[in-house]
Amino acid sequence: MPRLIWLPVRGSVLLLFCILYEVNSVRQCLQRRPHTVLREQTQRSVDVKEERGRGKGRGKGKEKPKDRAAKVHFDWRDALDLEGQLTEDEIMIRDSFRTYCQEKLMPRIIMANRNEVFHREIVSEMGEMGVLGPTIKGYGCAGTSYVAYGLIAREVERVDSGYRSVMSVQSSLVMHPINAYGTEEQKHKYLPKLASGEILGCFGLTEPNHGSDPGSMETRAKYNPSSRTYTLTGSKTWITNSPVADIAVVWAKCDDGKIRGFILERGMKGLSTPKIEGKFSLRASATGMIVMDEVEVPEENLLPKVSGLGGPFGCLNNARYGIAWGALGAAEFCFHAARQYTLDRIQFGVPLARNQLMQKKMADMLTEITIGLQSCLQLGRLIDAKKAAPDMISMLKRNSCGKALDIARQARDMLGGNGIADEYHVIRHVMNLEAVNTYEGTHDIHALILGRAITGLQAFTVDK
Known part of the structure; x- marks a missing residue:
């Protein structure tokens, strides 16, 4: 198709001819079916490339084939390259904890599950690894990313969900509320010992009559102004770690109807944690109840920075x-x-x-x-x-x-x-x-x- 070119000639006849020819050619092109035009354009492109190739090859012998891109291998073990998206720190944490899980936890699990036995020393071992409350900064905690925490959970549950439940309760349901809602005194008192595995915690929310509806909980906390204590009465059930826990973060409804969190310690009068027997799931972890019969809890054990669900x-x-x-x-x-x-x-x-x-x-x-x-x-x-x-x-x-x-x-x-x-x-x-x-x-x-x-x-x- 001729191009519109300005030519230094007198008059406008030649210029007008070029314009009319150009428009007519475009109209004829558009009237043809699109795939025909595309095929012709593609063929012309191929012809030009072949001609260029023949020109380059003249006098130079046979041209070497161009290097082809390396074929990408599909690894079914990591189908979308999760590994390549992790940081070096996350990989290091994951690998070290995977080794621990496979070498220390895997040999224990069959008999622990058969006999419904929880090995308390596992908590101390996890504390030494730095995987308890790992996302918390300070107070003896590692301060990792949440991605690293997820990788830790993945590795321990690859062995057993009961072991992961123990770790999750300690990290997310006990250490997290103390860190997020507690006082500095509470953080310094409890977090370092929880992080090391020296003490074990549990979390009391679910009740015998209220599972998915915790807002209707029956556990009550009555404030005593004279002694500056709270009296807790009620029961919690299906509580991971409760039979062996040293402390419990318990949620109760106060006189004003608001739900508040309290830190209870084993040995408080009226507090008991009976084990639930005969469960056929999570048998390698200890599950029980928290029973509170007018347990006196000091005011300083209230988590002050949150109320409600x-x-x-x-x-x-x-x-x-x-x-x-x-x-x-x-x-x-x-x-x-x-x-x-x-x-x-x-x-x-x-x-x-x-x-x-x-x-x-x-x-x-x-x-x-x-x-x-x-x-x-x-x-x-x-x-x-x-x-x-x-x-x-x-x-x-x-x-x-x-x-x-x-x-x-x-x-x-x-x-x-x-x-x-x-x-x-x-x-x-x-x-x-x-x-x-x-x-x-x-x-x-x-x-x-x-x-x-x-x-x-x-x-x-x-x-x-």
Whole structure:
């Protein structure tokens, strides 16, 4: 197609001819079908490149082929390169704690689960590792990122959810409220000992008649002006660590109807912590009740910087974040166990893993775990940047726990009859994840939290 060029000639006849020819050529081009034009343009481009190539090759012999880009290898063990998104410190913390978990916790877990035994020394070992209350700065704590905390939770739950529960309660439900809502005196008194594992804590919110509805709690705290004490009466149930805990952060309703937090110490008159027997989940951790029969608590044991449900919910959100990571650690173990088992198991003359159904199940497992880990990483970065909303945590706690339970059940099925033998560990993860899917906000409660965020409508209660 000729271009419009200014020529130094007299008159405008030549210029007008060029304009008319140009417009007519454009009209003819547009009237042709687009894919025809594109094909012609592409072919012309190829012809030009070939001509240039022939020109370059004249007199120079055969041209060497251009170096091709290196093929990117898909590593199913880290399908979306989580490793490449972590800092050196986060990798170092993760690797050192993984070694501890595999060398020290894994050999204990089968017998601990069978006999329903909690090894108290584990808390001291974790304290030496610096993984208790790791995100707190000062007071003997490590001051890590929230991403590092998530990686820690993932590694310990890869072994057992009961061990992760012990760590989560100590870090998120006991140390966090003391650090966030307590006085400097309380922080200096309790946090260093909690961080080292010298003392163990528990968290009292759930009651026999009030689980998902903590605002209706019956535990009462009556203030005594003359003695400057509070008298606590009531009971809490399904409390991780309570039978062996040295202190308890307990939430009670005061005379004015406001919910406040208190630090109770073992040995206070009227305080007892009976163990719940016969549970078939989280058997490697101790679970019990907190019974308060007119327990006198000094005023200085009140957490002064918070009132209302925002206090316990702030603790729960902190713990739910760790659960989101931890549940995926359990899912990873089950996925890897199922993969190896089906590769080793020969049926009909071939490895069971050759079966299309088995490969489909493993593809689903890998996809859910990979997407879940990337989501947890992003949430951790948002928390570190102070840009995370509680609804985000609800979404991932719900997703991770639900997906992990599904993966564990599928893995158990893939192991056939061996799937119910505790030496393969998968059935233990199934039983544990049933509880993890329920505590700190059930699957359905988190759905209602998200539904409220989506619609702006409260679905927890119905107006009478």
